Amino acid sequence: MLSCSQQRSGEGLILGVESSCDETAAAVVDSGHGIRSNVISSQVEIHHEFGGVVPELASRHHVLNIIPVIEAALAEADVSLGDLRAVAVTAGPGLVGALLVGLQVAKGICFVTGLPLVAVDHLLAHLEAPFLDRRGQPGFPHVFLLASGGHCLVGVRHGPEGMEVLGATRDDAAGEAFDKVAKMLGLGYPGGRVIDELARGGDPAAIRFPRALRGRKGFDFSFSGLKTAVKQHLARRGLPKAGQELADLCASFQQAVVDMLTERVEQAVECTGLSEVVVAGGVAANSHLRASLERAAAAGRWRLHLAAPELCTDNAAMVAVAGQRRLAAGKLADMATNAAPSWARHVG
Numbered sequence: 264m265l266s267c268s269q270q271r272s273g274e275g276l277i278l279g280v281e282s283s284c285d286e287t288a289a290a291v292v293d294s295g296h297g298i299r300s301n302v303i304s305s306q307v308e309i310h311h312e313f314g315g316v317v318p319e320l321a322s323r324h325h326v327l328n329i330i331p332v333i334e335a336a337l338a339e340a341d342v343s344l345g346d347l348r349a350v351a352v353t354a355g356p357g358l359v360g361a362l363l364v365g366l367q368v369a370k371g372i373c374f375v376t377g378l379p380l381v382a383v384d385h386l387l388a389h390l391e392a393p394f395l396d397r398r399g400q401p402g403f404p405h406v407f408l409l410a411s412g413g414h415c416l417v418g419v420r421h422g423p424e425g426m427e428v429l430g431a432t433r434d435d436a437a438g439e440a441f442d443k444v445a446k447m448l449g450l451g452y453p454g455g456r457v458i459d460e461l462a463r464g465g466d467p468a469a470i471r472f473p474r475a476l477r478g479r480k481g482f483d484f485s486f487s488g489l490k491t492a493v494k495q496h497l498a499r500r501g502l503p504k505a506g507q508e509l510a511d512l513c514a515s516f517q518q519a520v521v522d523m524l525t526e527r528v529e530q531a532v533e534c535t536g537l538s539e540v541v542v543a544g545g546v547a548a549n550s551h552l553r554a555s556l557e558r559a560a561a562a563g564r565w566r567l568h569l570a571a572p573e574l575c576t577d578n579a580a581m582v583a584v585a586g587q588r589r590l591a592a593g594k595l596a597d598m599a600t601n602a603a604p605s606w607a608r609h610v611g
């Protein structure tokens with residue numbers, strides 16, 4: 264059972280709840296963006312055999328995991344519900360059945376305790392992950408790159424609320440491209456981390472894969488042509504045997520993605536004249552992308568804020584920070600708040 268004392272600590276502790284895809288997560292974060300707890304129950308093992316997330320399975324496992332995960336987050340932070348200032352929950356975008364689990368549980372907690380409920384945009388939450396870094400917080404305005412499993416956006420955040428999108432993917436997201444290529448190579452799901460690791464021993468110039476929309480006006484991305492190019496390469500040459508051939512293919516594919524992402528960031532910095540860049544989302548954990556952005560930042564004299572690798576993929580600490588922003592702006596949700604699966608209908 265969740266305990267509920269009525270005492271308030273005044274530390275501005277927020278409980279974040281995340282269930283938009285295949286991670287059930289809960290975290291307690293204080294008003295200084297300090298992480299008191301960050302519990303993540305991943306369903307990767309469950310979806311692995313299907314080569315991608317099965318929505319119905321995801322929802323069912325969220326139902327099983329959500330209360331234990333929240334209890335674990337409260338216990339790890341050594342707080343009870345009564346110590347909290349508010350509950351922040353991802354309302355979208357994501358899988359509707361999965362979102363509803365976190366949202367309904369968060370509503371239930373708020374209904375029983377009287378705590379304020381804050382509904383958070385998952386993409387804005389990803390962009391808050393670098394703010395959990397105690398070494399130096401990003402300032403506003405800044406350029407952002409969000410490269411995750413379902414989205415790829417570049418734009419400007421002028422302040423704590425909302426985002427101005429300069430460009431987005433026209434087809435696959437960057438993480439989706441990693442996952443689809445990994446699936447073609449029989450490397451399982453999700454594919455980003457394993458390609459990252461295999462690519463370390465490979466030659467990124469071994470195969471020249473296309474960089475779509477390069478040199479074109481605008482900030483959009485396209486990754487489906489790259490995915491098709493890998494598919495055609497495999498059709499011509501067959502699946503690489505484990506070893507150098509596989510490492511070279513991974514490194515060459517990864518280099519194409521990294522080039523496209525890095526160039527858009529450089530272009531956005533040049534166009535806006537801004538000097539700070541925030542990069543977040545699962546693909547931001549990629550070691551080669553991180554190194555490429557570090558080099559670009561040094562060359563262009565701008566400041567790079569990368570989310571810590573473990574905070575790039577879905578977690579609830581980032582949801583709690585996004586919730587703090589909305590709470591401070593007085594933007595509260597209510598019991599009628601519904602899940603919003605599509606990003607287009609749910610900006611900021």
Ligand SMILES: Nc1ncnc2c1ncn2[C@@H]1O[C@H](COP(=O)(O)OP(=O)(O)OP(=O)(O)O)[C@@H](O)[C@H]1O
Pocket residue numbers: 283284356357385389410411412413414437438439441442453454455456459544545546547548549550575576577
């Ligand atoms: N080291 C890595 N290199 C490249 N990609 C990675 C790495 N680690 C994780 N990823 C990719 O990140 C994605 C998961 O990130 P994230 O959790 O941000 O996405 P999501 O929540 O599924 O999508 P969205 O946030 O758009 O709804 C997967 O596609 C995964 O392959």
Ligand SMILES: [Mg+2]
Pocket residue numbers: 385389411412576577
């Ligand atoms: Mg995500």
